[in-house]
Amino acid sequence: MPDSGKQRLAYIDWMRGFACLVMFQTHCYDSWLGGAARQSSFIRWSQLGGTLPAPLFLFLAGVSCALVTDRMRRKGVAPNQVAVTVVRRGAEIFGLGLLFRIQEFVLGQPWAPWTDLLRVDVLNVIGISLILMGISCRATQSRARNAILAAGIAVAVAMATPLLWTTWRPRFLPWYLESYINGVHTFNVPQPWLFPIFPWVAFAFAGLALGFLLFSEWSVGRPATSLALCGAGGVALFFLSRWLDALPFSLYPLYDYWHTSPNFFLARVGVLLVIMCGAYAWCRWGLGQFGFSPLIQMGQASLLVYWVHIEFVYGRFSILHKRAQTIPSATLGLLIIFAAMVLLAMARTRLQGRGMDFLERLRRVLRPVQAG
Numbered sequence: 001m002p003d004s005g006k007q008r009l010a011y012i013d014w015m016r017g018f019a020c021l022v023m024f025q026t027h028c029y030d031s032w033l034g035g036a037a038r039q040s041s042f043i044r045w046s047q048l049g050g051t052l053p054a055p056l057f058l059f060l061a062g063v064s065c066a067l068v069t070d071r072m073r074r075k076g077v078a079p080n081q082v083a084v085t086v087v088r089r090g091a092e093i094f095g096l097g098l099l100f101r102i103q104e105f106v107l108g109q110p111w112a113p114w115t116d117l118l119r120v121d122v123l124n125v126i127g128i129s130l131i132l133m134g135i136s137c138r139a140t141q142s143r144a145r146n147a148i149l150a151a152g153i154a155v156a157v158a159m160a161t162p163l164l165w166t167t168w169r170p171r172f173l174p175w176y177l178e179s180y181i182n183g184v185h186t187f188n189v190p191q192p193w194l195f196p197i198f199p200w201v202a203f204a205f206a207g208l209a210l211g212f213l214l215f216s217e218w219s220v221g222r223p224a225t226s227l228a229l230c231g232a233g234g235v236a237l238f239f240l241s242r243w244l245d246a247l248p249f250s251l252y253p254l255y256d257y258w259h260t261s262p263n264f265f266l267a268r269v270g271v272l273l274v275i276m277c278g279a280y281a282w283c284r285w286g287l288g289q290f291g292f293s294p295l296i297q298m299g300q301a302s303l304l305v306y307w308v309h310i311e312f313v314y315g316r317f318s319i320l321h322k323r324a325q326t327i328p329s330a331t332l333g334l335l336i337i338f339a340a341m342v343l344l345a346m347a348r349t350r351l352q353g354r355g356m357d358f359l360e361r362l363r364r365v366l367r368p369v370q371a372g
Contacts, residue, residue: 009067010293011283012060015276016302017295019056023306024337026050027313032330034323042327051268052275054122054195055203057302059272061126062150062207063214065133070143070215079138086134093303094127100307107316115186118176123306125195128180129204136208143212150209157202158262162252164198165190165260192259199265206269210276227280234273241267294342301345309341 029046037043065086072082100123105112136153140146164170165182169190179185183194190196210230213219219226245263257264282288289296298305311317320333 010289010296011276011279012063013296013299014283014288014293015056015279016060016299017293017297018275018279018299019053019060020298020302020305020341021295021338022049022056023053024309024313024341025334026053027309028334028337029327029330031313031318031322032320032325032333033327034325037325037327037330038323040327052271054200055268055272056275057122058126058129058200058203059207059210059269061129062133062204062209063211064207065130065137065204066146066208066211067215069137069146070212073141079141083134083138086137087131090127090130090132090134092127093123093130096303096307097121097123097127104310104315107311115176118179119185120179120183120194120196122195122200123303124180125197125200126204128197129201132201133204133208136205143216147209147212150205150212154202154205154209155262157197157205158199158265161199161202161262161265162254162256162260165256166252166254199260202265203269203272206272210273223280224284227277230273231277234270234275234277237270237273238267239270241270294338297342297345297349301348304348305341305345308344309337312337312340 026046026049029043030050033043069082069086072085073079077085101117101119101121105114105117108116132153133150136149137146139149160168161182169184170178170181173181175184175186179194180196182190182198183192183196184190185194214226214230241263244266245257245261255261279288283296312319314322319336320329325333
């Protein structure tokens with residue numbers, strides 16, 4: 001894989017596409033499997049894989065934010081404008097998250113409760129993460145300081161999460177605001193299947209910290225070495241997490257490893273770093289960019305395929321009967337969803353900008369008429 005231009009960063013799109021694929025299998029098997037298949041080890045492994053997509057999307061949002069920020073700084077864009085650009089993009093995605101909830105509420109009638117409109121979903125937290133990252137990037141103009149600040153915020157969010165889910169819960173807030181802190185929604189206790197700021201924003205800031213390191217002059221000149229160090233660091237973080245979790249004492253009165261523990265956050269960041277190293281190696285020396293890559297294609301339209309596939313898996317237009325499929329029939333449905341989303345991503349890529357091209361051609365045609 002060439003080490004210049006967009007091709008050098010194809011592994012980032014490949015990772016987004018990989019996150020989409022893992023998300024598809026989790027959602028498809030969860031929605032469609034029924035009978036004995038729902039009690040099998042197969043679905044348990046599928047759900048375990050489902051712990052990867054959300055951290056991947058947030059982590060890569062942080063990496064991409066560092067890339068955009070660094071490029072704009074190199075072009076001499078004013079610091080305030082850099083921050084405004086990132087914050088505006090975050091606000092757009094947050095708004096899309098609200099729009100997505102409205103769509104799901106309307107299509108879910110007459111069964112969907114109105115409280116679903118205020119549910120904190122992954123698009124909401126990605127938008128909030130970008131807003132916060134844009135603000136943090138304005139605080140300093142040095143890559144190294146940006147990386148240190150982002151890493152510090154990631155650690156602080158992870159460390160505060162167990163307390164904000166238990167003894168420090170902001171119960172004085174209305175549930176729809178507290179839910180952005182700990183995912184309580186309407187259930188009076190935080191829900192692990194939602195996406196509140198704590199702990200999810202920490203993954204975005206971890207990606208931001210890594211991004212500033214990856215796009216430094218040293219790393220850009222030595223991409224293979226820097227990504228190898230990234231993978232080694234991921235392995236080290238994973239085993240550090242295991243060691244910390246085995247200690248005979250805890251900093252928290254209530255310890256929940258799988259949902260709020262900083263040790264679990266550390267382990268997942270380690271896994272993300274290893275995946276990034278593997279993605280780079282696969283795209284540079286493997287088959288990641290051999291001919292057409294469906295994962296890279298989906299990665300370039302990940303927001304669209306996320307949005308669309310939900311309705312055909314969980315929604316009113318599900319292509320298979322829910323909770324009624326065997327593993328083979330659900331797998332066939334998964335293949336259909338995968339193929340359809342790749343085609344959708346291809347269509348989006350080919351049609352992107354066509355509207356503006358048409359308007360420009362129309363202006364050229366009308367210009368002589370207007371002059372006459």
